[in-house]
Structure formats: structure tokens, C-alpha cells
Amino acid sequence: MSIENLGFETINLGHGSGGELTRDLLDKIIFKTFSNPYLDQKHDGSIVQIDGKMAISTDSFVITPIFFKGGNIGELAVHGTVNDVAMCGAIPKYLSLAFIVEEGMQVSEFVKVVESIKKAADESGVLIITGDTKVVERGKGDKIFINTTGFGAMHPKANISVQNIKEGDAILVNGFIAQHGMAIMSEREGLEFESTIESDSTNLNYLVNDLLDEFGDKIKLFRDPTRGGLGTVLHELANDVSVGVDLREIDIPLEKQVAAACEMLGLDPMYVANEGVFLTVVDASIKDEVLALMQNDTKGKNAAIIGEITLEHPNKVVMQSLIGGKRIVSPLVGEQLPRIC
Amino acid sequence: MSIENLGFETINLGHGSGGELTRDLLDKIIFKTFSNPYLDQKHDGSIVQIDGKMAISTDSFVITPIFFKGGNIGELAVHGTVNDVAMCGAIPKYLSLAFIVEEGMQVSEFVKVVESIKKAADESGVLIITGDTKVVERGKGDKIFINTTGFGAMHPKANISVQNIKEGDAILVNGFIAQHGMAIMSEREGLEFESTIESDSTNLNYLVNDLLDEFGDKIKLFRDPTRGGLGTVLHELANDVSVGVDLREIDIPLEKQVAAACEMLGLDPMYVANEGVFLTVVDASIKDEVLALMQNDTKGKNAAIIGEITLEHPNKVVMQSLIGGKRIVSPLVGEQLPRIC
DSSP: OOOTTSSOSBOOGGGGSSSHHHHHHIIIIIIHHHOOTTGGGOSSSEEEEEEEEEEEEEEEEOOSSSEETTEEHHHHHHHHHHHHHHHTTEEEEEEEEEEEEETTOBHHHHHHHHHHHHHHHHHHTOEEEEEEEEEEOTTSSOSEEEEEEEEEEEOTTOOOOGGGOOTTOEEEEOSOSSHHHHHHHHHHHTOOOSSOOOOOOOOOHHHHHHHHHHHGGGEEEEEOOOTTHHHHHHHHHHHHHTOEEEEEGGGSOOOHHHHHHHHHHTOOGGGSOOSSOOEEEEOGGGHHHHHHHHHTSGGGTTOEEEEEEESSSTTOEEEEOTTSOEEEOOOOOSOSSSSOO | OOOTTSSOSBOOGGGGSSSHHHHHHIIIIIIHHHOOTTGGGOSSSEEEEEEEEEEEEEEEEOOSSSEETTEEHHHHHHHHHHHHHHHTTEEEEEEEEEEEEETTOBHHHHHHHHHHHHHHHHHHTOEEEEEEEEEEOTTSSOSEEEEEEEEEEEOTTOOOOGGGOOTTOEEEEOSOSSHHHHHHHHHHHTOOOSSOOOOOOOOOHHHHHHHHHHHGGGEEEEEOOOTTHHHHHHHHHHHHHTOEEEEEGGGSOOOHHHHHHHHHHTOOGGGSOOSSOOEEEEOGGGHHHHHHHHHTSGGGTTOEEEEEEESSSTTOEEEEOTTSOEEEOOOOOSOSSSSOO
């Protein structure tokens, strides 16, 4: 989009007034970018036809910096919610989109974010159907916060429920962990590594859909370890269902460079945020087929079976370490990396 | 809710980490307050059964101050979205709820907001089914921003569409305008009036539902003039449909005290925000019955027929003033009152 003819270079309070300037911002940037029959009604809301079960998920994105290696807050806001809907066993279809912009934000940056949202939404197969734009005074926000709420139709074969989890079930992840968190961290600290660490921000809905097509109710759980990382999600799982989790450190996909960066900064990759990783718990009988399907997909080529469900130590996540010992993966207390998503 | 045993008095960055502190905040305040079968799944999203057409609307609330005469940001976040769904001709059923909290917010204030949300949701007949909580550093937010996204089933008799609007249709509002904006303004400026001006923040869904039950597709439009006020919404209507609007100033419900406050501050009540007002465009044949139904309801007791649709001056809103002259109601440019919702 050319921003030269917009007539404004920064977002100001008037763009959040609900009056002419708001309409100007919407018409010239938002409606123009996302135009579709739902949004074009320009009503207070949108009307969609749904039949059956629907998954709904919401997330606000407050990441800083808003542009980072491998992505920006716009695409993250799409991927994050698309993935949360997919984790319910649903096929994402619609997103709402709400901005809180800090007065003085450059329109060039705003447009870049909006265009990223459009691209990520197209790639994920979702439509932006309704939205909202607010502007707060300088110093009362931080450039831009984005909320997306996602809606998807449940996959007909999905029967996702932690209640179905039993001893011996296999735990898999689709790829390298801790990439997103370390990309943001290196950006913030201005760290240079041998090669650039990029965020893994991506949409996981197609791979999840393929898994459900193929394996249906033998898949017991999908969960994406974003904030809090893999360790926190596994710990929650163990406690929600009162089962134990056995992990093998050697099998957890972790890039050397990310491992080195974590060590340097004193961070445990088990608690570092991901934006393109999911874990799944599946019946042991299909684990190798699930692994093969995942490895055959660009979003799962580094997939691995990382552990099993056990009843030997309920509520505990136990990791067999690289050097052979065992340690308990405790829950994350406090904050490892603020504003990571 | 007693906040003495929570173990924390302020919200800190750890409450947004996704780890133990986040779980603590959710379990002790959020899940405890809103407990219902959807939310209790504690999954990434919620699964609901829908059949047919559904209206979806999203809004972020950034109002300051967060507590004001007649309401607070919590109930506003419920009413605002419930009303937007109702304006589509739908019956609101579910809300998502996402917080962006500034580090250092008092837990006592947070709990007060959460409890208001619960009360307003109960009164409006909607369930909070999924949510999100983020925390930003001190100085990067302003106490609390709230996003709600609402879902409602379309009323079976609704056929809301600006395309159905024709010459002679009557325009009604349900009550006094400009109350919300002037309540916030007097709060900010520390102004004292003879009696307190209170926000009109309330849910309009039951009255809208009753109107649809009774008059079905003879109702052509509902719209709530929040940001930008009645003038902006009427101006948008005129331009979206290429019709003219004739208004009679004498018929527009405006409390004396609010009128005086507007005059004192140099504000035009036509552009001041409302949070409990809606306008409706109806077939001329039913206008008196519609008025009677509205006046019979606590949310519409000050309802009035304020004007008509005309083809004489398309795209223009023309007001017959109190002293008999006519003036054009131009669109609001810029910002009259920032952060009013």
C-alpha cells in the first residue's frame, strides 16, 4: 500500500474518535486491506452462518519489539489465535481484530502490521470479519496492542479431551523449541549469534487438520506451548489430569545455537516461548505413524516423540537428562521474558 | 471476594508470564468468579454449539478514569459488546474477555472490575467462555484495557438491513443522549453540577429482543451511538444509504443539566458518547406502537420519535432547531473526548 496519499503520517487521537478521522483510517487502510463481504457491511458486528460445534479463542498481543527476526506483532496476532483454535481440534475460519494504538505511531509501521495480518490471515485460510480501533495518548500504551478472537468449526473427527489420556500414551512435538523467545531476547539485548535466531511464528492449523483427518479420536490432546514454554504446558497437563509425564531430554528438538543462547543468558529452553510449536498426546499404537505424517510436513519436519504418560509419579514431569540422571521439571514461577507475545 | 488471602496486593509482570503466577491469578480471581462449564475446561479456547446465523462483534475498552459515576470499565466492556451484538438483531449469548493490565495495578481495583464484569454479564444473560490476561510494564499501559468479543444467535424475526430503509421511515431513540460522555467529562475535570451526571451504561439486548419479537422485519436498523455520538451515526447512515435525515431538535431527549454542562464546556451533545442509547429506524406505520413499547420498558422510558428519512437532501442530516431554523449536522472531525469508552 502506498502511504503517500493517505494524508496523515502518524496516528493521532482523532483516529480513535469514532468520527471522520476514524472513518478515514478505516476506509483507507483497514477496509481496503481486508475487504470481504462480512467486513464490508461496516456494521457494529458481522453475521456468519454456523452449524454445529464451534471453537472460540481470544488473545491480546503486547509483544515488544513489534518487529523482530522472523515476524512481527501482526502475523503473530493471527498465528497465535489461529493456533489456539486449531488446538481445540477445530478448523479456524474467522477472526475479529481489535487495535489499541499509541498516539504518534508512524502510519508506515501501522500499515506494515496491517499488511502482515492480511498475509498471515490469507495463508491461514481465515477472514477478518469485524474489528475495532482505539487510540490512547502518548505514554499510555506502547505503539500497538492487538486482540484477535478466532472462530472455527470443530473437525468432525476430533474428540480432543484430557480425560481420554491414559498410561503409555505418547507425547510428540512438531519441531525445535524455544526459537521465538530467544529471537525476541536476542533482538532486545542486541545479541549477535553465528547465524540469526528467527521466531518460529507460523500457523499450525493445516498440519493439525491433517492429523485429525488421519487419526481422529486417537489424538487426545493438542496444546501450543507459547508463554511459559513446553515445561509449563506439560506441568499443567500432569496436574489437570493427575498423570505423570516422562521426558527424554535427548529427544526434545533444540537447535544448537538456541541451546547455546539459552545457556549464555541463564534461561531454561523448557520455559522459553514458542509460536510455531505444538505438542500432541496420542495413543501409543499410532505414535510412529503420527511422527511420520508430521515429519512429512514442512511445519513438522523436525518432529519427535519426546516422552510418555505414566502413572508412576502423578502430577510430576520427570526429565531423563542428557547425562542419564533424572530431574523434576518444576512449574515456572514469575516471569522469564515479559511481553513475549 | 476477599482479597486478603490472595497473597498479592498488586498485579506484577509475573502474572502475565503464563506460569505459576498467571495460574494463581486465574484460579483465585478469574475462574473463581466466572466459573461455568465452558470456562472450566481451561483449554486454549471454548467449544460451543451453534445452529444458524450468528452475530459477532469485538471492542477494546480504554476508558479513563476506569471508575466513574454510573459505572466502570468492567461493566462498560460487557454492555458495549452485548449492545453491539444486539444492534445486529441478535441475542447475545457468549463473551470472550481479554485483559491488558499495567504492572502495579492494585488487586483490589482489579477484583472490583472483575466483579462488575460478572454482574453485568449475569444481568445481560451472557457467559464468559474464554479469556486472556497480559501484563505490561509500568508506563506502557494505563491501569487496564479490556477487550470483549461477543457472540449471539440471530433473532428469528430479524431482518436488519440499511437496504430496507425508505422515505418516510421513522427514527426513534430510547432515551436521553450525551449522558455517558458528560459523566466522564465531569469526572475528569472535577466539575460539580447541581446533581450528579451519571453514565447511562446499560445493556439494551432485552428491549431490542422485545422489539424484534413484536415488529420483526418492520424494524430496519438498530445502531448504538457510542463514540462520535448520535450525530456521527446519523451522518454515517445518511451516507451509507444515500438518504437524507430530518431531525427535530425539540424531540431529541436531552436532560437539562446535561445540556447545560455541554454548553458550559462548548460541546455539542449530538457528538457526545452514549453507552445506553440506541436509535432505530422503523416503518412509519408502526412508529407509535414502537414508541409505546419502548416507553413501557425501563430502558426506554424517555424514548422519542426524533425524525424521519427523506429523499429531499440525500447524504445530509438536517436539524430543525429549537428556534425554528434549520442547520446541517456535519460529521465529527477529530476528537471531542478521547478515551470515552
